[in-house]
């Protein structure tokens with residue numbers, strides 16, 4: 001049976017609240033914040049999320065053993081050298097994160113192992129022993145913070161074919177959009193063709209060409225992991241773009257993950273973050289969830 005074609009929203013309709021397709025589910029919304037590491041000060045997180053995380057859980061992507069490498073999340077004097085900065089050596093931050101977890105204000109994801117940049121690529125493109133890094137990084141964060149870690153966020157959103165193989169072996173779900181199905185970019189297993197077809201049909205439905213950027217709003221389930229793309233709140237992004245993505249995800253009954261960095265949320269970006277959250281909250285059916293819930297197996301993987 002074919003569902004009736006939805007009527008187009010009127011030109012004047014609020015972008016944030018278009019009608020949903022018949023049978024579509026309420027929107028699931030997760031907020032992802034990257035780069036918490038040894039150098040993060042609790043007041044940095046408190047400043048941007050203190051007024052928010054009792055309503056919207058914040059999914060912190062945490063670096064367990066930060067390398068001396070260029071990153072705006074660490075002071076420039078540590079951008080070179082051999083020193084490694086394990087999270088557990090910042091005891092005040094560890095206690096603070098445990099407290100936030102106990103209060104249900106945050107969830108923890110694994111964000112690389114060292115966040116090391118190499119001359120020829122990023123950590124999960126070209127780094128050594130990627131599976132070992134995933135396994136050790138996950139176990140370390142789970143022990144240190146006393147929480148389950150089931151989601152991986154690759155540094156710089158960069159994951160090579162080798163990186164994808166490693167996350168599948170580790171069984172970690174990935175927040176990130178890896179929609180190239182070229183065999184040089186993505187390992188193929190028995191699930192890959194089905195996912196290729198899902199994404200292609202979705203592009204057709206949206207009338208977007210193969211090269212147009214999309215965020216597929218459902219988890220794509222592979223042999224031993226799933227992937228879900230995020231919308232990036234970074235300097236220069238237009239609020240309309242984020243709101244259009246939100247409207248699209250809502251219309252199809254999908255999920256929406258907004259990704260940002262606490263260290264670059266100035267007043268202007270913070271205002272954009274608040275605008276997107278207000279638009280999501282305007283629909284009482286929206287559920288603000290921690291990132292791992294986006295992958296919950298309850299039939300949300302079919303567009």
Ligand SMILES: [Zn+2]
Nearest residue numbers: 034035155156
């Ligand atoms: Zn990062």
